[in-house]
Amino acid sequence: MLMYDSAVSGNCYKVRLLCAQLGTPLERRELDVLDRSSRPELLGPLNPALRIPTVVLDDGRPLAESNAIMTYLAEGTRYLPEDxxxxxxVLQWLFFEQYSHEPYIAVARMWAHFGIEVSDEQRAAKRARGEQALAAIERHLAECSFLVGGRYTIADIALYAYTHVAPEGGFALDPYPQIRDWLACVAAQPGHIPIDA
Amino acid sequence: MLMYDSAVSGNCYKVRLLCAQLGTPLERRELDVLDRSSRPELLGPLNPALRIPTVVLDDGRPLAESNAIMTYLAEGTRYLPEDxxxxxxVLQWLFFEQYSHEPYIAVARMWAHFGIEVSDEQRAAKRARGEQALAAIERHLAECSFLVGGRYTIADIALYAYTHVAPEGGFALDPYPQIRDWLACVAAQPGHIPIDA
Structure with missing residues (x-):
């Protein structure tokens, strides 16, 4: 399987981590996340949204959206429940991640990573919504060791991807002890690889 | 099934429309979308994200995120492919909808609906990203009558929900003839109900 990838992207990392745990070989093609001028040519025929990760399956068919790719790959494995x-x-958490978590936690990290200047108002808005997302996860984990069904699934991978690097975007995890315990459990799963692997 | 609902919400409309087409009875409980003070009490035990739609299945189990609810309900029906x-x-389009479409098209509509004042800069940013999303759908529909597999699925319901009311948020659909044809096809499906039904 070929993946249009970015080393810094948590969305791409989700797929890299799941493939490592599934033992699925992955050919990575690195794309720039700031200069997107080559994307219409490279990704246009594969993904109308022109986002990464976009993968090309071994039979040549394309698939996009990190959480859709993970759901496809995890089908029939221990990482996606049969029930x-x-x-x-699991899908509820995957949609939560893309709507209520990634746009705040991941974007704040990107601003820091690339030194992108934003207004105090923009920064405060990102912070407030990001903290809301972390608080929602914290409340849920108070009753559960993993996000769904008491065991490690692609929901944990999806939320781990940007939560474990949230401090890079200025989110302190000290107020979230359940999240810190859960991050440690996820990182201790067999076959785990770090984001910079 | 009980649904915490809002008449104005396209996310809630997705579930109402699918239920109408499935013949699934739905008990609706209307919540305010601006005053969210009652949500921790009402939704806290059901959905950590405190968003609507949140449903309570007939066996008492809760489920949230419009696209996760639709996927659950559509399982084993003509509205979700078996392949x-x-x-x-289908999931790729559902994630596209929540990440690249709803935050722009739906939020611009909410601003107009509730007369929320925003800066010209905020409005221009919403418009640019919303037009990108519409252009992505338009390109895809140039080759396909429906979003996936040549037939009507929950992917079409998800994207229809806010696209057909995009003009309420200031997005003209005249430049998107494929989208306008597809909207008409979706509205002509058996069992279709309008957003204000």
Whole structure:
């Protein structure tokens, strides 16, 4: 499988981590996340949204959106429950991640990483919504060791990807002891690789 | 099934529309989308993100995120393909909707609906990203009558929900003839109900 990738992207890291744990070989093609001028040519025929990760399966068919790619790859494995309700709960967390978490936690990290200047108002808005997302995870983990069904799934991978590097965007994890315990559990799973692997 | 609902919300409309087409009875409980003070009490035990729609299934189990709820309800029906790759393509569009479409098209509509004042800069940013999302759909529909597999699925419901009311947020659909044809096809599906039903 070929993946249009970025070493710094947590969305791409989700797929790299799951593939490592599945033992699925991955050919990585690095794209720039700031200069997107080559994307219409490279990704246009594969993904109308022109985002990464975009993968090309071994049979040549393209697939995009990190959480859709993970769901596809995890089908029939221990990383995606078979039970219909538990699968829906996994999807609930995957959509939470893309709507309520990534746009704040990941974007704040990108601003820091690339030294992008933003207004105090923009920074405060990102911080407030990011803290809301972390608080929601913290409340949930108070009752559960993993996000769904008491065991490690792609929901944990999706939320781990940007949560474990949230401090790089200025989010302190000290107020979230459940999250810190859970991050340690995720990192201790067999076959785990770090984001810079 | 009970749903914490909002008449104005396109995310809630997705579930209402699918339920109408599935013939699934739905008990609706209207929540305010601006005054969210009652949400921790009402939704806290059901959905850590405190968003609507949140549903309570007939067996008492909660589920949240519009696109996760639709995927759960559509399982085993004509509205969600059985083929693994087509299911992944449906998910790709559902994640595209929540990440690249709803935050721009839906939020611009909410600003207009509730007369929320924003800066010219904020409005221009929403417009640019919203037009990008519409252009991505337009390019894809140039080759396909529906979003996935040549037939109506929950991917079409998800994107229809806010696209068909995009003009309420200031997005003209005249430059998107493929989108306008597709909207008409979606509205002509058996069992279709309008957003204000």
């Amino acid at each position: 219909r309700y538990e699968r829906a709960q | 693994r790759y087509e299911r992944a393509q």
